[in-house]
Amino acid sequence: MHTKPMIRPVKNSAWHYFLRWLGAGYDKLILWLTSKFFALGLALVLSFPKRYRMSHNNGIAGKGKLRIVDNPQFPEHDFFVPGRVFDARIRHAMATFLDDAMKGIRSCSIKFADTQWESPMDLECNTGEINLFWSAASFLKFAQLRKQQWGVEYEEYYRKYPQGIIGAQKALRKDATSYTNLRYYALTPFLFIGKDQIKRYAKYRVVPFDDIPETGLITHPSDWDTANQRITPHEPRGRNYLKDEFVKRVKEEGAHYRLQIQTRVANDDDNPEIFNNQIPWDEAVFPWHDLAIIDITEPLDWKESTLTSFSLNNMPKTLGIIPAKSIYDYNSLNYMRAHAELARKARLFSYKIKGFPPPIPDDDNRNKSDWDGKY
Amino acid sequence: MTEEEIEKIVDRAYAETKIRYPYQGGFFSPRLKHINHMEVGRSKIIQSWYNILLEWIYEKWNAFGVRYHTWLKRVFPRRNVLFTGHIDSSLVGQLLFAEPAKDNIPIHNMHLEFWGRTKFYQWRKFGECSSDENGKFRLEFSLIPTQAWIIKSTLHFEIYQTTDILCEKGRMVHKQSLFKTIPIKKSDLIGMEYNLRIIRLFLWQYRPDSTIPRVYIKPDGTDAPEEYPEGRVRAMTEQMIPIELTKVKHLLQIEEDPLSLSIAQIQRDYPKNLTVAIEEKLPGYTRGDDWFGIREMNGMNMSTFQPDATTPGEYWVRYFGACNYEVNDEYAFPTAEIRFRMKPNGLPTPIEIHLTGPLNRFNKDPFQKLVVTSSEGEKWLQAKRVARVTSALCAELDQHLAGTHLNTEQYSIAAHRNIRKNPVITLLMPHVKSVSLIDNTADKLLIQGYIPSATALTAKSTEKRAADLLGFQDWKGWKPMKVLSDAHLYAKAEELYWQVVTEWVDLFFSQHETEIKKEWLEIYRMSEDLVAHSVPLFTETVNWDELSPEELDFTKRRIEYLAAEYRMDLNLPRKKVKGTQKAISPITESTVFREDSDDWQNLKDMCRYVITTATFLHTWVNEHQYEDIGEVLYSCLGLRFGEKETGIMAPESDISIAPDATRSTQMMWFSNLLSRTEYGFILKNEQKDMHPEFMELLNAKKKEFAALKVNVEEIESRTNI
Known part of the structure; x- marks a missing residue:
């Protein structure tokens, strides 16, 4: 029969404060790096080469x-x-x-x-x-x-x-x-x-x-x-x-x-x-x-x-x-x-280099998320 | 010679045959690796010195592995401490039995845990829970501790099952074993719910190919839902190696020169059994009417004496032979109905034997009848032998295999599949474990092995007969055998044991009443499984319209007698499943406990029945085998028709109707295997899984049992051989 587990007590020594501070800093660093790399990735993969927003391209x-x-x-x-x-x-x-x-x-x-x-x-x-x-x-x-x-x-x-x-x-x-x-x-x-x-x-x-x-x-x-x-x-x-x-x-x-x-x-x-x-x-x-x-x-x-x-x-x-x-x-x-600012800037920059993407035509390219209509 | 003098001789013979081999194995002694390695032919024992040496190295390697893992567990213990914080995540899913997949049967109350390991291999527990009544689970945990950099990239979702109940410091505790681990990528956890979806478990699956409720074990023996304890295998090795070597010697000799080995020689090579020992001291006694009556009443058969309808003081014992089951042409299996008269000393004496069915290979009329009376001299001796052989096979198949082994297995499966939190598991599990394993071994050794080669029945008809016999087994209304006289030791012992079990079950239920009622759903589910997988009530399987007048009379006699033998009330209302009336009655029809029902008593009755069947009933039929089928010419499981017109109505000296040398040595091996390798006794409590209160209650009746020639020390705690 399983006995009820004990919940690990929170320890408040200086050492544990330090460890928690270190852990919190690590978590924030990962968050910052994740956000920056994500923006960079968006800029390099979508915004600049394809002139895409992150997701909501189809708008008025x-x-x-x-x-x-x-x-x-x-x-x-x-x-x-x-x-x-x-x-x-x-x-x-x-x-x-x-x-x-x-x-x-x-x-x-x-x-x-x-x-x-x-x-x-x-x-x-x-x-x-x-x-x-x-x-x-x-x-x-x-x-x-x-x-x-x-x-x-x-x-x-x-x-x-x-x-x-x-x-x-x-x-x-x-x-x-x-x-x-x-x-x-x-x-x-x-x-x-x-x-x-x-x-x-x-x-x-x-x-x-x-x-x-x-x-x-x-x-x-x-x-x-x-x-x-x-x-x-x-x-x-x-x-x-x-x-x-x-x-x-x-x-x-x-x-x-x-x-x-x-x-x-x-x-x-x-x-x-x-x-x-x-x-x-x-x-x-x-x-x-x-x-x-x-x-x-x-x-x-x-x-x-x-x-x-x-x-x-x-x-x-x-x-x-x-x-x-x-x-x-x-x-x-x-x-x-x-x-995600970097991605926006990359998109606007791509407009200058490659021109604006054309409006979405009323054609038979249904169920698509790409401008060119190709799968 | 007076009765007292005879009794003394018999008691001496008993003592002489109650042998146990002290284990004298040395390093190069042959050894048995596993019970599944036993064969009716040559068992897989390890004999050659290089194999023994290799095996020794392998065992050492394994032992090292075990020690290494034990060390690892000590160095990296799994502490029952939750690493948690704000609960913001959960693992969700549903546990279902793997088969039948279409039915989606939920597995409730399974214990689930969620663990991770640090990069320094320490274990950290993040959460635990149980599956609900629909098999669904929600294991809540705090996300952040699982995502700490120190935690390795794979987390472990673990499913546990109760594999044993052990007594520790006077308390019965569940031994939980890891059943399955599902790895989860740490990066897959992102908060909220993570869906493990439907998890199908091969947990105590019913065999889909059997009409009898059996547990599924792969043909190679792997994936069994439970394991034999080490002590069981050791007991088997210690007692069986000398016997196995004797059999191997005989088989080699038969291979070289079949005629060089006589039944007498085979008999001498095996340890003396009771009838041989008595014959040495009192020649002819075991073939006499007194001994016949004693053994029918108090021997392995523990026969049911049905009062004669017309003559007071006279009884009938009936063994239904081949019936309409598939048979071969080599062996006879007539029905034997024996009329007894009760002597003043309370023991029965046979006065008439009715044999129905073929007695030779020429006349196949299944309803031909031969009536022999006690005044017919040599013919009477022959008829008694035929009756002994028929009764031995009936006891082996009807009482032993169907009545205890297969009967207990159906309760074992239902209990293991459904009872986890309800205290009833601690009551039942010590008695129903291992039976599925030994039944699986019996499939190979007995049903597929010895029976088709040494008796009239085929493997198919043995299974059919077992299914039919289970159609007479029900916990409801079962009561101990009626005591006919002071000399009816079996019935008195059964009655006494039933009293002990009743007292124990009452005590247990009063101690755990609240919890048993609280977890009633498990009882309901067990009951549903039991009934749904039960074989049909036997009377349901008979196509009455197609029976000839002889068949009708025979079938009615059979049903009436078997119902009495298994103490089943055929008139009880029984549940129908998919239009078929089932043999087993439901314990409850309600998912919650209802005070206004008979459910409480039903559950107690079922527990009493299962404990008695798995322990006392099995012990009795099992341990008396070597006494009653340990002498080939006295009794065996099948007499051959032979070539003569007299067929099986011939003296013991006619070796042509006795089993041949191979079957004879196999029979001796078999009866030794079954009666001499017991392990797991209630009072010895080798596995520390017996309730102390039950042991105390049983021990208190030690003298009363001894007066009935029952040694309580030798009552097994489970059906495991």
């Missing part, structure tokens, strides 16, 4: 205004001044395929400025209240096990990591009627140090201005078919139908969104799981509050959309990313995103 942008709400219900913050208006851009995109009719994650990136790059704040949001990965380590494994062929990908990842398949089923969208009726989440929390100087954490999401039903949800997901992201047989819609719908809508009536925020006070003994993007914060305890209203009034062309880039480094210090301790830390995901 628009511009307009972002106005902080007049009567905020969240803690006061120097940046989110009530009634403050920003020029803004948003970019909707799909990962990773160049075919709007495929099943995939859709995104909404927000820039608090009408520029290609510089901005006081950027946010990157995706569909799904949870996602397919939760840390730098899990993201790297996710990337390693993509193994895409014929529009089917991540099969092995889903088999090994059940949370991945749950995340996929929550985040993937198919047959959405418009980018503007989806819900987008920033998932991993950020810092929020308000006027009261109390340290808090914040999560953001983008929802339609009007509470209209979300489309494209996978209502009866199958574990056996989640990896299949191919278009429906006899799909009548083209490769650009969502982008075309967005352009048409913005031209005719504009696209209107609410940017919302959840905040919670930071405590020393917080459970690390509060940073886990797989575990949404309880809305009853941490309700979503309107942060800003976004009105997009003008679509941007393909070239401008391609040039518009977002970064988590574009944030006020009091709203930045939460420091991460290791590649297994849930906050390492934002840390790694913030360290």
